[in-house]
Amino acid sequence: QSVLTQPPSVSGAPGQRVTISCTGTTSNIGAPYDVHWYQQLPGTAPKLLIYGNSNRPSGVPDRFSGSKSGTSASLAITGLQPEDEADYYCQSYDRSLSGSVFGGGTKLTVI
């Protein structure tokens, strides 16, 4: 059972928009600590996708965006492409646990 809750899977057709939710508590996202998102392509290490709730590292397409409100956060992907098929994880810090916490991950399928 992960501290942050994500849907196990989402899907969309090429060109469509999908969102992935990440729900926490007042001990982490609502504390408020920043939420970060990672993309993990099959067989590879995770890659930082969104940091500080809504910021993109250099090189990440603007098709990816993040937002946060209260104890929840969301990752939106517009103009879906086949290469976006991956696992996506949210991450924050939990003051009760004194450590970083992840969501359980969401598998994105581009159908």
Place this chain on the structure above:
Amino acid sequence: QVQLVESGGGVVQPGRSLRLSCTASGFTFRNYGMHWVRQAPGKGLEWVAVIWHDGNNKYYVDSVKGRFTISRDNSKNTLDLQMNSLRAEDTAVYYCARGIAADGYRFDYWGQGTLVTVSS
């Protein structure tokens, strides 16, 4: 460019020990907190431990407290994870990751991971 290369994984019997290492290059290692994050086969990511830039503070996930020890050598740009009393549930790919401390941590660079299998 930033590089993190893990080593030391392998197959180990329950109750035994294993030491993982991570060699960093391409950045000023002593300026950054460093983390270990693991991923059990087919499962999600789990943060394991952090060591501050100067090595003076260390924190662990509850499930490894008292069994794992994180350490670093800033003169050699290396990060280690000493894992004792290993259990089957410690089986995972272990990643080292560079941490950026700002309202918690984010992990901006990751190694390729090293697989630890705990099995008799």
